[in-house]
Amino acid sequence: MIELRDTTKVYVSGGEKVHAVDGVTLKVDDGEFVAVVGHSGSGKTTLVSIMGGLTRPSAGSVHVGGTDIWGLDNRGLARLRSEQIGFCFQFPSLISTLTCIDNVRLPASFARGETGSTEHALELLKTVEVSEKANAYPSELSGGQQRRVAIARALVNEPSIILADEPTGDLDEDTEEDIMELFTRVNGEGVTIVMVTHSHKLASRAARILTMDNGSVSENGSGADDSPGDGR
Ligand SMILES: Nc1ncnc2c1ncn2[C@@H]1O[C@H](COP(=O)(O)OP(=O)(O)OP(=O)(O)O)[C@@H](O)[C@H]1O
Ligand SMILES: [Mg+2]
Numbered sequence: 001m002i003e004l005r006d007t008t009k010v011y012v013s014g015g016e017k018v019h020a021v022d023g024v025t026l027k028v029d030d031g032e033f034v035a036v037v038g039h040s041g042s043g044k045t046t047l048v049s050i051m052g053g054l055t056r057p058s059a060g061s062v063h064v065g066g067t068d069i070w071g072l073d074n075r076g077l078a079r080l081r082s083e084q085i086g087f088c089f090q091f092p093s094l095i096s097t098l099t100c101i102d103n104v105r106l107p108a109s110f111a112r113g114e115t116g117s118t119e120h121a122l123e124l125l126k127t128v129e130v131s132e133k134a135n136a137y138p139s140e141l142s143g144g145q146q147r148r149v150a151i152a153r154a155l156v157n158e159p160s161i162i163l164a165d166e167p168t169g170d171l172d173e174d175t176e177e178d179i180m181e182l183f184t185r186v187n188g189e190g191v192t193i194v195m196v197t198h199s200h201k202l203a204s205r206a207a208r209i210l211t212m213d214n215g216s217v218s219e220n221g222s223g224a225d226d227s228p229g230d231g232r
Pocket of ligand 2 (some may be wrong): 039044045046090
Protein backbone atom coordinates (compact mmCIF):
# COMPACT_ATOMS: atom_id res chain seq x y z
CA MET A 1 0.00 0.00 0.00
CA ILE A 2 1.08 3.55 -0.73
CA GLU A 3 -0.19 6.03 1.83
CA LEU A 4 0.25 9.80 1.75
CA ARG A 5 -0.73 11.80 4.80
CA ASP A 6 -1.15 15.52 4.43
CA THR A 7 1.73 15.52 2.00
CA THR A 8 2.88 18.86 0.67
CA LYS A 9 5.61 20.00 -1.69
CA VAL A 10 6.39 23.67 -1.91
CA TYR A 11 8.85 24.90 -4.53
CA VAL A 12 10.24 28.40 -4.50
CA SER A 13 10.55 29.66 -8.03
CA GLY A 14 11.44 33.23 -8.91
CA GLY A 15 10.79 34.27 -5.30
CA GLU A 16 7.26 32.84 -5.46
CA LYS A 17 6.07 29.81 -3.53
CA VAL A 18 4.44 27.10 -5.62
CA HIS A 19 2.39 24.50 -3.77
CA ALA A 20 2.99 21.75 -6.32
CA VAL A 21 1.38 19.20 -3.99
CA ASP A 22 -0.87 20.73 -1.39
CA GLY A 23 -1.83 18.65 1.64
CA VAL A 24 -2.68 15.41 -0.13
CA THR A 25 -4.00 12.46 1.88
CA LEU A 26 -4.42 9.35 -0.18
CA LYS A 27 -4.20 5.57 -0.09
CA VAL A 28 -3.42 3.28 -2.98
CA ASP A 29 -3.99 -0.36 -2.12
CA ASP A 30 -1.79 -3.20 -3.29
CA GLY A 31 -2.78 -4.28 -6.77
CA GLU A 32 -4.72 -1.15 -7.66
CA PHE A 33 -4.47 0.49 -11.09
CA VAL A 34 -4.84 4.22 -10.57
CA ALA A 35 -4.76 6.92 -13.23
CA VAL A 36 -3.83 10.49 -12.36
CA VAL A 37 -5.16 13.20 -14.64
CA GLY A 38 -5.05 16.98 -14.47
CA HIS A 39 -3.89 20.10 -16.28
CA SER A 40 -0.28 20.79 -17.04
CA GLY A 41 1.38 22.13 -13.90
CA SER A 42 -1.25 20.69 -11.55
CA GLY A 43 1.36 18.62 -9.68
CA LYS A 44 1.11 15.12 -11.19
CA THR A 45 4.82 14.55 -11.73
CA THR A 46 5.60 15.96 -8.30
CA LEU A 47 3.02 13.65 -6.71
CA VAL A 48 4.40 10.45 -8.26
CA SER A 49 7.99 11.53 -7.56
CA ILE A 50 7.11 11.94 -3.89
CA MET A 51 5.37 8.53 -3.85
CA GLY A 52 8.41 6.91 -5.37
CA GLY A 53 11.04 8.40 -3.11
CA LEU A 54 12.51 10.74 -5.71
CA THR A 55 11.26 14.11 -4.45
CA ARG A 56 11.31 14.85 -0.74
CA PRO A 57 8.04 16.39 0.46
CA SER A 58 8.16 19.67 2.39
CA ALA A 59 5.65 18.27 4.90
CA GLY A 60 3.57 15.18 5.53
CA SER A 61 4.52 11.55 5.15
CA VAL A 62 4.62 8.76 2.59
CA HIS A 63 4.37 5.13 3.61
CA VAL A 64 5.11 2.37 1.11
CA GLY A 65 4.32 -1.12 2.36
CA GLY A 66 4.16 0.30 5.88
CA THR A 67 7.59 1.94 5.71
CA ASP A 68 7.85 5.70 6.25
CA ILE A 69 10.02 6.14 3.17
CA TRP A 70 11.12 9.70 3.87
CA GLY A 71 12.29 8.55 7.29
CA LEU A 72 14.83 6.22 5.64
CA ASP A 73 18.44 7.22 5.10
CA ASN A 74 19.62 7.62 1.50
CA ARG A 75 20.82 4.06 1.31
CA GLY A 76 17.54 2.65 2.61
CA LEU A 77 15.59 4.83 0.24
CA ALA A 78 17.72 3.81 -2.74
CA ARG A 79 17.21 0.17 -1.85
CA LEU A 80 13.46 0.54 -1.51
CA ARG A 81 13.31 2.31 -4.85
CA SER A 82 15.34 -0.26 -6.68
CA GLU A 83 13.67 -3.30 -5.13
CA GLN A 84 10.05 -2.22 -5.09
CA ILE A 85 9.43 0.53 -7.55
CA GLY A 86 9.64 0.70 -11.33
CA PHE A 87 9.68 4.21 -12.73
CA CYS A 88 8.69 5.34 -16.19
CA PHE A 89 9.66 8.98 -16.34
CA GLN A 90 7.80 11.66 -18.27
CA PHE A 91 10.86 12.46 -20.35
CA PRO A 92 13.13 9.83 -21.84
CA SER A 93 15.88 9.17 -19.34
CA LEU A 94 18.05 6.45 -20.82
CA ILE A 95 21.77 6.60 -20.26
CA SER A 96 23.23 7.69 -23.57
CA THR A 97 26.55 5.86 -23.23
CA LEU A 98 24.91 2.47 -22.61
CA THR A 99 23.24 0.27 -25.22
CA CYS A 100 19.52 -0.37 -24.83
CA ILE A 101 20.02 -3.80 -23.32
CA ASP A 102 22.53 -2.42 -20.81
CA ASN A 103 20.09 0.34 -19.92
CA VAL A 104 17.51 -2.34 -19.12
CA ARG A 105 20.02 -4.41 -17.12
CA LEU A 106 21.26 -1.48 -15.08
CA PRO A 107 18.60 -1.39 -12.32
CA ALA A 108 19.12 -5.13 -11.79
CA SER A 109 22.75 -4.47 -11.04
CA PHE A 110 21.80 -1.71 -8.58
CA ALA A 111 19.43 -4.02 -6.76
CA ARG A 112 21.58 -7.13 -6.58
CA GLY A 113 25.08 -5.79 -6.90
CA GLU A 114 25.63 -7.95 -9.95
CA THR A 115 25.11 -7.61 -13.65
CA GLY A 116 21.49 -8.22 -14.60
CA SER A 117 20.73 -11.16 -16.82
CA THR A 118 20.99 -10.54 -20.54
CA GLU A 119 18.24 -13.05 -21.29
CA HIS A 120 15.80 -11.36 -18.92
CA ALA A 121 16.59 -7.92 -20.35
CA LEU A 122 16.15 -9.23 -23.90
CA GLU A 123 12.88 -10.87 -22.93
CA LEU A 124 11.60 -7.51 -21.68
CA LEU A 125 12.77 -5.73 -24.81
CA LYS A 126 10.80 -8.33 -26.78
CA THR A 127 7.74 -7.66 -24.66
CA VAL A 128 7.89 -3.98 -25.58
CA GLU A 129 8.76 -4.92 -29.18
CA VAL A 130 12.07 -3.18 -29.46
CA SER A 131 14.45 -6.13 -29.12
CA GLU A 132 15.96 -5.45 -32.55
CA LYS A 133 17.50 -2.35 -30.96
CA ALA A 134 19.05 -4.20 -28.03
CA ASN A 135 22.59 -3.28 -29.03
CA ALA A 136 21.84 0.20 -30.31
CA TYR A 137 22.42 3.36 -28.29
CA PRO A 138 19.46 5.50 -27.21
CA SER A 139 20.38 8.30 -29.64
CA GLU A 140 19.85 5.82 -32.48
CA LEU A 141 16.23 5.22 -31.44
CA SER A 142 13.04 7.15 -32.07
CA GLY A 143 11.38 8.84 -29.09
CA GLY A 144 8.75 6.10 -28.89
CA GLN A 145 11.38 3.36 -29.04
CA GLN A 146 13.32 5.04 -26.23
CA ARG A 147 10.17 5.17 -24.20
CA ARG A 148 9.60 1.45 -24.71
CA VAL A 149 13.15 0.68 -23.58
CA ALA A 150 12.47 2.80 -20.50
CA ILE A 151 9.34 0.74 -19.80
CA ALA A 152 11.38 -2.48 -20.08
CA ARG A 153 13.86 -0.97 -17.63
CA ALA A 154 11.05 -0.14 -15.19
CA LEU A 155 9.98 -3.79 -15.20
CA VAL A 156 13.39 -5.43 -14.85
CA ASN A 157 13.44 -5.77 -11.07
CA GLU A 158 9.89 -7.11 -11.00
CA PRO A 159 8.70 -4.18 -8.91
CA SER A 160 5.60 -4.37 -6.74
CA ILE A 161 4.74 -0.81 -7.78
CA ILE A 162 5.00 0.90 -11.17
CA LEU A 163 4.90 4.67 -11.26
CA ALA A 164 4.44 5.77 -14.83
CA ASP A 165 4.43 9.42 -15.81
CA GLU A 166 2.73 9.68 -19.20
CA PRO A 167 4.23 6.38 -20.30
CA THR A 168 2.66 6.56 -23.74
CA GLY A 169 3.27 10.28 -24.26
CA ASP A 170 4.73 10.15 -27.75
CA LEU A 171 3.56 6.77 -28.95
CA ASP A 172 1.21 5.99 -31.81
CA GLU A 173 -2.18 4.50 -30.95
CA ASP A 174 -1.20 0.89 -31.65
CA THR A 175 1.90 1.06 -29.50
CA GLU A 176 -0.04 2.93 -26.85
CA GLU A 177 -2.50 0.06 -26.85
CA ASP A 178 0.34 -2.49 -26.55
CA ILE A 179 1.75 -0.64 -23.55
CA MET A 180 -1.67 -0.41 -21.93
CA GLU A 181 -2.16 -4.15 -22.45
CA LEU A 182 1.24 -4.78 -20.89
CA PHE A 183 0.34 -2.63 -17.88
CA THR A 184 -3.03 -4.32 -17.57
CA ARG A 185 -1.38 -7.74 -17.65
CA VAL A 186 1.27 -6.75 -15.11
CA ASN A 187 -1.48 -5.27 -12.93
CA GLY A 188 -3.38 -8.56 -13.25
CA GLU A 189 -0.29 -10.25 -11.79
CA GLY A 190 -0.71 -8.08 -8.69
CA VAL A 191 1.53 -5.09 -9.44
CA THR A 192 0.22 -1.73 -8.24
CA ILE A 193 0.19 0.87 -11.00
CA VAL A 194 -0.07 4.63 -10.70
CA MET A 195 -0.14 6.16 -14.16
CA VAL A 196 -0.19 9.83 -15.02
CA THR A 197 -1.89 10.58 -18.30
CA HIS A 198 -3.44 13.45 -20.19
CA SER A 199 -5.65 11.03 -22.03
CA HIS A 200 -9.09 10.44 -20.57
CA LYS A 201 -9.39 7.45 -22.85
CA LEU A 202 -6.34 5.84 -21.22
CA ALA A 203 -7.42 6.92 -17.76
CA SER A 204 -10.71 5.13 -18.28
CA ARG A 205 -8.72 1.87 -18.43
CA ALA A 206 -7.74 2.27 -14.79
CA ALA A 207 -10.04 1.10 -12.04
CA ARG A 208 -9.69 4.43 -10.25
CA ILE A 209 -9.08 7.96 -11.48
CA LEU A 210 -7.57 10.75 -9.41
CA THR A 211 -7.78 14.30 -10.68
CA MET A 212 -5.14 16.83 -9.69
CA ASP A 213 -5.90 20.51 -9.61
CA ASN A 214 -3.47 23.04 -8.25
CA GLY A 215 -1.74 20.51 -6.01
CA SER A 216 -4.95 18.98 -4.64
CA VAL A 217 -6.24 15.52 -5.47
CA SER A 218 -9.84 14.51 -5.84
CA GLU A 219 -11.32 11.13 -6.56
CA ASN A 220 -13.40 11.23 -9.63
CA GLY A 221 -15.05 7.95 -9.70
CA SER A 222 -13.74 4.88 -11.33
CA GLY A 223 -12.94 4.16 -14.92
CA ALA A 224 -12.94 0.53 -15.99
CA ASP A 225 -15.24 -0.75 -13.25
CA ASP A 226 -17.77 1.92 -14.09
CA SER A 227 -17.94 1.47 -17.79
CA PRO A 228 -18.80 -2.07 -18.76
CA GLY A 229 -20.25 -0.67 -21.95
CA ASP A 230 -16.93 0.22 -23.51
CA GLY A 231 -16.20 -3.36 -24.36
CA ARG A 232 -13.21 -3.85 -22.08
N1 LIG B 1 12.02 21.85 -9.54
C1 LIG B 1 11.05 22.76 -9.52
N2 LIG B 1 11.28 24.01 -9.08
C2 LIG B 1 10.29 24.92 -9.04
N3 LIG B 1 9.03 24.68 -9.40
C3 LIG B 1 8.73 23.46 -9.85
C4 LIG B 1 9.73 22.43 -9.93
N4 LIG B 1 9.14 21.31 -10.40
C5 LIG B 1 7.86 21.62 -10.60
N5 LIG B 1 7.60 22.90 -10.28
C6 LIG B 1 6.29 23.58 -10.33
O1 LIG B 1 5.36 22.78 -9.60
C7 LIG B 1 4.10 22.74 -10.26
C8 LIG B 1 3.74 21.29 -10.54
O2 LIG B 1 4.64 20.75 -11.50
P1 LIG B 1 4.53 19.26 -12.03
O3 LIG B 1 5.71 19.00 -12.88
O4 LIG B 1 4.32 18.36 -10.88
O5 LIG B 1 3.20 19.35 -12.91
P2 LIG B 1 2.52 18.28 -13.87
O6 LIG B 1 1.09 18.16 -13.43
O7 LIG B 1 3.33 17.04 -13.92
O8 LIG B 1 2.55 19.03 -15.28
P3 LIG B 1 2.71 18.42 -16.78
O9 LIG B 1 1.36 17.83 -17.12
O10 LIG B 1 3.02 19.63 -17.60
O11 LIG B 1 3.81 17.42 -16.77
C9 LIG B 1 4.25 23.60 -11.51
O12 LIG B 1 3.75 24.88 -11.20
C10 LIG B 1 5.75 23.65 -11.74
O13 LIG B 1 6.12 24.84 -12.36
MG1 LIG C 1 4.42 16.13 -15.42
